[in-house]
Amino acid sequence: MYGVDVLLEEHKRILEFTDLIKRICCHILEGKEVDTQLLKECIDFGRNYADIHHHGKEEKILFRYMIEKLGPVAEKLVRNGMLVEHDLGRYHLGEWEKAIEQYEAEAKTEYKLAIITNASGYADLLKRHAAKEDAVCYAFALRMLSDEDKERINQETEQFEQEKAKVIQEKYLVWLNTQME
Numbered sequence: 001m002y003g004v005d006v007l008l009e010e011h012k013r014i015l016e017f018t019d020l021i022k023r024i025c026c027h028i029l030e031g032k033e034v035d036t037q038l039l040k041e042c043i044d045f046g047r048n049y050a051d052i053h054h055h056g057k058e059e060k061i062l063f064r065y066m067i068e069k070l071g072p073v074a075e076k077l078v079r080n081g082m083l084v085e086h087d088l089g090r091y092h093l094g095e096w097e098k099a100i101e102q103y104e105a106e107a108k109t110e111y112k113l114a115i116i117t118n119a120s121g122y123a124d125l126l127k128r129h130a131a132k133e134d135a136v137c138y139a140f141a142l143r144m145l146s147d148e149d150k151e152r153i154n155q156e157t158e159q160f161e162q163e164k165a166k167v168i169q170e171k172y173l174v175w176l177n178t179q180m181e
């Protein structure tokens with residue numbers, strides 16, 4: 001199903017991103033200078049690719065259909081599970097960004113610790129969240145949604161992708177590839 005395949009593919013990019021975050025955190029722990037510019041680029045990727053592009057698409061399309069069409073079990077899974085975790089991710093991004101700004105103003109160890117804690121917590125959250133969606137949430141949607149709804153989801157996903165593909169491809173995926181080299 002196209003609408004789910006796109007999301008699964010994005011999870012692979014998000015997992016590369018979590019590896020990158022962990023690598024940067026380890027470098028800091030090993031005594032390397034804190035590269036605040038690179039950290040800000042990570043936050044930009046987290047906000048625009050992982051959150052607005054990926055979580056946004058889940059919330060606007062697949063999860064909307066699941067809540068509307070699949071009853072209380074799906075509603076509970078989406079609202080109490082997936083959406084809560086999307087919000088927790090936003091919280092980590094905000095705290096991580098605040099810690100970078102504080103560190104830039106004054107290079108204290110406690111701000112460095114807050115950078116590492118929030119960055120690493122965010123990476124763990126994204127990783128666990130994507131695994132849950134792959135195994136439980138998307139699998140449930142694939143099993144339970146009607147063929148008509150799957151087709152509608154595919155069409156809406158295609159439209160969403162067409163509107164956003166250029167900036168996502170040219171800016172964010174190029175940035176990620178460069179970091180992974």
Ligand SMILES: [Fe+2]
Nearest residue numbers: 055058082133
């Ligand atoms: Fe999600």
Ligand SMILES: [Fe+2]
Nearest residue numbers: 054058130133
């Ligand atoms: Fe996801």
